[in-house]
Amino acid sequence: MDTKEKIIEIANEQFKRYGLRSVTMDDIARMAGISKKTIYQEFADKNQLVLEVFTAELDKDKSAIDCFPVLEEDLIKHLVELSSYMRDRFADINPMVLNELQRYYPQCWQLFEDFKKEHIYKQIVDVLEKGKVQGYFRPEINTEIIALTRLEQMMSTFDPIKFPPSKFNQVDLQVELFEHFLYGIFTDKGREAYQNQKKQTNENHN
Amino acid sequence: MDTKEKIIEIANEQFKRYGLRSVTMDDIARMAGISKKTIYQEFADKNQLVLEVFTAELDKDKSAIDCFPVLEEDLIKHLVELSSYMRDRFADINPMVLNELQRYYPQCWQLFEDFKKEHIYKQIVDVLEKGKVQGYFRPEINTEIIALTRLEQMMSTFDPIKFPPSKFNQVDLQVELFEHFLYGIFTDKGREAYQNQKKQTNENHN
Incomplete structure (x- = not known):
């Protein structure tokens, strides 16, 4: 799993558990054991991170139902x-x-x-x-x-x-x-x- | 049927057909064959008329279901x-x-x-x-x-x-x-x- 995928996975878990607003980019960096700078290399801002997490989830649903x-x-x-x-x-x-x-x-x-x-x-x-x-x-x-x-x-x-x-x-x-x-x-x-x-x-x- | 009941009945018909906003107090007076002044003797304003029409309708529903x-x-x-x-x-x-x-x-x-x-x-x-x-x-x-x-x-x-x-x-x-x-x-x-x-x-x- 590359850094980007790891960030998406961790963000996804945190969002599902605690909601979108209360989870900060700092929280996600800490949970992923990376610097905040690394996150911002992959995602322009939290909006983009939310968008990518969400897109990945919808894709998972589509694939699951196709099976x-x-x-x-x-x-x-x-x-x-x-x-x-x-x-x-x-x-x-x-x-x-x-x-x-x-x-x-x-x-x-x-x-x-x-x-x-x-x-x-x-x-x-x-x-x-x-x-x-x-x-x-x-x-x-x-x-x-x-x-x-x-x-x-x-x-x-x-x-x-x-x-x-x-x-x-x-x-x-x-x-x-x-x-x-x-x-x-x-x-x-x-x-x-x-x-x-x-x-x-x-x-x-x- | 007294004047007030007649106004309520006519307003109700008009509201149900044309919606609340497009029916004016003038329209209702005209349809009821009375002056606008008479309407305002019975109802302080259109708000009150709408409220009374609606209350009467809900009462009708209650009585109907009770039967x-x-x-x-x-x-x-x-x-x-x-x-x-x-x-x-x-x-x-x-x-x-x-x-x-x-x-x-x-x-x-x-x-x-x-x-x-x-x-x-x-x-x-x-x-x-x-x-x-x-x-x-x-x-x-x-x-x-x-x-x-x-x-x-x-x-x-x-x-x-x-x-x-x-x-x-x-x-x-x-x-x-x-x-x-x-x-x-x-x-x-x-x-x-x-x-x-x-x-x-x-x-x-x-």
């Missing part, structure tokens, strides 16, 4: 793996992060908005359409409305006014909302296949 | 009537109204926020708890998370950024989201009872 079973072959297994991926993913993110991003790092936030529109939204539409064709989802659901709602819902858990972090944790929220989303669209066939796949996946993990 | 079958006796019928009530209710509201309320009539908006927290949220929690006991809803759902999400979702349809009014109408949105909400929480028993009740209600209406 799930393809929708044409095993849509339900894809969903179960997605659920378990999200659980791990959200487990260690400080819920402040997305709020700070929106408020203080508008360039990053825009990146994230684009990612939502270009990647996540299209992915949800794709899952819904293929699940309908395969008989897992109710044919009468309105793909566009349900996809937009799901997208908003995923983000809503990070709103500290709606869901105070002192009361709710991100993993519970995400799992609860994802399962509610799925049950809301399943046909009998879909529901049964999902429950079987979950049982099987849990057995393999134990 | 539905009680949850202990026929929870599913209650839900089907609620759905059909909402359909009629949202059919003729200009989606701008809630946005204008939030922006320009903060006192009314607060009333609405209180109504949401005090009345609608508690109502949803009550339905969820009773539906679980009666075996209509999946016992494992987290009542608090699902109730908060449902509350947000009902409001989300009025957000013109999320759901541009040029593309979506409120009735389609509300019906789609309400049905998705229900399917997301139903047990087999709940789903079957709901489908039967809907069929029966539609037959009675035809």
Whole structure:
């Protein structure tokens, strides 16, 4: 791992744990065992560091999801793996992060908005359409409305006014909302296949 | 109907159709066939008129819902009537109204926020708890998370950024989201009872 990658990794860990604003360039230099000057050789400023950390994270998500079973072959297994991926993913993110991003790092936030529109939204539409064709989802659901709602819902858990972090944790929220989303669209066939796949996946993990 | 009630009724119709800002006190006087002076005898200013129109509307909703079958006796019928009530209710509201309320009539908006927290949220929690006991809803759902999400979702349809009014109408949105909400929480028993009740209600209406 080169210096730049090491800085990104350490910054990422610190940001996820403590939020963006409270972690300084000094903190990151200290944790990485390098001088502040070295950090500034790689990143013009904290804005750029945040941007690169965030870009790397979104790339990781894209690659991870690309490795799930393809929708044409095993849509339900894809969903179960997605659920378990999200659980791990959200487990260690400080819920402040997305709020700070929106408020203080508008360039990053825009990146994230684009990612939502270009990647996540299209992915949800794709899952819904293929699940309908395969008989897992109710044919009468309105793909566009349900996809937009799901997208908003995923983000809503990070709103500290709606869901105070002192009361709710991100993993519970995400799992609860994802399962509610799925049950809301399943046909009998879909529901049964999902429950079987979950049982099987849990057995393999134990 | 006295003059004040007549003004409230006409203002309500105009607001729902054209939004709050574009309807003037002059418009309302003209439509009611009275002088502007008479309006100002009943209402100190437009703020007060908006507040009273809105209070009257919320009271109507409370009374309407109080007349539905009680949850202990026929929870599913209650839900089907609620759905059909909402359909009629949202059919003729200009989606701008809630946005204008939030922006320009903060006192009314607060009333609405209180109504949401005090009345609608508690109502949803009550339905969820009773539906679980009666075996209509999946016992494992987290009542608090699902109730908060449902509350947000009902409001989300009025957000013109999320759901541009040029593309979506409120009735389609509300019906789609309400049905998705229900399917997301139903047990087999709940789903079957709901489908039967809907069929029966539609037959009675035809």
